[in-house]
Amino acid sequence: MQLESPKRPSLRDALHTAALALLLVPGAAKAEDAKDRVDFTSLLYGEQSRTQVIEPIIRFTHLWPDGQSVSTQLGIDVITGASPTGALPSGVVQTRTSASGRVLTSPAGQIPVAPFRDRRVSLDSEWQKPFARFLTSTVGGHFSREKDYQSLGVSGKLSTDLMHRLLTVTVGGGVSHDTVFPVGGTPAGLSDATIVHTGSNAKNVSNVLLGASRILSRRWMVGVTGTRTFESGYLTEPYKVISLMNRVTGTPMGDLTDKRPSTRDRSSLLFSSVYHLTDDVFYANYRYYWDTWSVRSHTIDLKYRRQIDPDTYLEPLFRYYTQTAASFYTVGLTQGAPLPDYATSDYRLGVLNTVTLGATFGFHPEDSPGEWTLRAQYMRQSGDSSPPNAIGMQRRFDLAPPINIYAVVLGYSFGY
Amino acid sequence: MIRTTRRLVRLVVALALLVAGGCATVQPWDRDLLAEKKMSFNPMPMILAVDEHIYFSKEASMGGIDVAGGGCGCN
Numbered sequence: 497m498q499l500e501s502p503k504r505p506s507l508r509d510a511l512h513t514a515a516l517a518l519l520l521v522p523g524a525a526k527a528e529d530a531k532d533r534v535d536f537t538s539l540l541y542g543e544q545s546r547t548q549v550i551e552p553i554i555r556f557t558h559l560w561p562d563g564q565s566v567s568t569q570l571g572i573d574v575i576t577g578a579s580p581t582g583a584l585p586s587g588v589v590q591t592r593t594s595a596s597g598r599v600l601t602s603p604a605g606q607i608p609v610a611p612f613r614d615r616r617v618s619l620d621s622e623w624q625k626p627f628a629r630f631l632t633s634t635v636g637g638h639f640s641r642e643k644d645y646q647s648l649g650v651s652g653k654l655s656t657d658l659m660h661r662l663l664t665v666t667v668g669g670g671v672s673h674d675t676v677f678p679v680g681g682t683p684a685g686l687s688d689a690t691i692v693h694t695g696s697n698a699k700n701v702s703n704v705l706l707g708a709s710r711i712l713s714r715r716w717m718v719g720v721t722g723t724r725t726f727e728s729g730y731l732t733e734p735y736k737v738i739s740l741m742n743r744v745t746g747t748p749m750g751d752l753t754d755k756r757p758s759t760r761d762r763s764s765l766l767f768s769s770v771y772h773l774t775d776d777v778f779y780a781n782y783r784y785y786w787d788t789w790s791v792r793s794h795t796i797d798l799k800y801r802r803q804i805d806p807d808t809y810l811e812p813l814f815r816y817y818t819q820t821a822a823s824f825y826t827v828g829l830t831q832g833a834p835l836p837d838y839a840t841s842d843y844r845l846g847v848l849n850t851v852t853l854g855a856t857f858g859f860h861p862e863d864s865p866g867e868w869t870l871r872a873q874y875m876r877q878s879g880d881s882s883p884p885n886a887i888g889m890q891r892r893f894d895l896a897p898p899i900n901i902y903a904v905v906l907g908y909s910f911g912y
Numbered sequence: 913m914i915r916t917t918r919r920l921v922r923l924v925v926a927l928a929l930l931v932a933g934g935c936a937t938v939q940p941w942d943r944d945l946l947a948e949k950k951m952s953f954n955p956m957p958m959i960l961a962v963d964e965h966i967y968f969s970k971e972a973s974m975g976g977i978d979v980a981g982g983g984c985g986c987n
Contacts, residue, residue, distance in 0.1 A: 875966075
């Protein structure tokens with residue numbers, strides 16, 4: 497049997513395929529037609545017996561026929577609840593005074609928490625412009641302000657398509673000048689909350705990004721992105737404390753304030769893959785992270801988008817995160833022992849695992865200009881419940897009880 | 913600091929060259945699936961930004977997705 501040589505598609509065939517592709521992607525076609533676009537999301541976030549957050553965000557985007565776009569985004573976070581102070585539990589009721597002068601009481605045997613309330617307003621802007629046929633630049637700026645923190649920064653990115661648009665290379669960078677002004681003043685590190693000054697503290701952040709993505713087949717695209725972030729200035733958490741333990745019984749005898757190094761260099765390497773099955777899409781990401789505080793982490797993020805019909809999809813997600821502790825993390829300090837240069841008991845810098853399960857439901861109702869998305873997810877964080885340096889009574893307590901977190905995000909996007 | 917950055921750049925370039933060097937070719941008329949909005953690494957940027965904000969405030973790591981966005985006193 498003689499095999500026929502593959503027939504090269506004609507221009508007519510190619511146009512026919514392209515037209516069919518557009519017909520099969522009504523969402524994309526509508527988005528391209530629109531000159532303006534509005535995206536709205538609202539987050540409802542709750543930790544069991546701890547922090548609650550409501551965060552509405554609205555984004556306006558104007559698109560020009562040449563591919564240029566400008567977008568502005570406004571977000572408001574309203575945060576209430578309580579967060580762990582870093583102090584150790586005790587066999588009796590504990591009473592302490594917070595940095596802002598409030599008297600806090602913690603039940604016996606429980607991780608002490610401090611109530612707080614804050615509001616954060618953020619404003620972000622981005623201008624994207626294609627140059628020539630294969631170059632796209634993005635310039636952005638951001639400003640955010642909360643009760644004790646302000647951030648102001650700019651960022652830029654340049655992407656170029658190579659190898660007949662099979663390979664895209666992106667380089668970018670950003671700088672941010674943040675200011676920290678703790679309520680009640682800035683305490684000296686590793687002190688009994690002695691206030692050093694009541695002014696503000698500078699924190700500067702700069703980062704660079706280099707990424708490449710490659711089309712491997714008609715259905716498969718992969719990418720690799722490396723980032724470096726340099727932080728300097730006031731990186732301490734002013735409201736966190738470290739317990740001083742009795743060297744024999746482990747009883748908390750008092751608190752010292754948190755103290756962290758004034759520099760931190762962070763690096764990350766992200767591998768991404770997107771694969772199109774018959775109708776569904778499978779997303780897979782793996783990130784390796786490391787920094788100069790000795791934190792190392794692995795993150796696996798998987799999503800499967802089940803296309804129920806052209807306008808409806810369901811996307812289950814799974815994420816697993818694991819990190820090592822920072823070199824200066826400690827569950828507590830021993831009374832009478834020499835103080836280290838730096839120390840923190842913030843559980844977020846200890847050994848930590850996070851498992852996230854959830855799903856996104858997206859639908860585009862008939863005769864509606866927009867698309868709705870509803871994401872619901874459950875997170876469970878767990879740490880080292882019995883750290884090796886716990887002494888005496890501290891060995892009886894669960895020093896890292898699991899934290900259950902629920903988050904719901906509602907989104908609506910439309911073009912006009 | 914500079915040495916680590918150089919190493920990271922070399923690593924990303926090497927990995928990019930590894931995948932770029934493949935002989936896979938996808939003709940423009942075969943990119944109908946790739947043109948779909950859902951065939952992007954980040955098809956829902958606003959939801960991703962919300963997720964990143966949550967994880968940034970609850971974990972010690974950050975980065976990988978994009979250049980820095982708005983700062984936050986949450987961590």
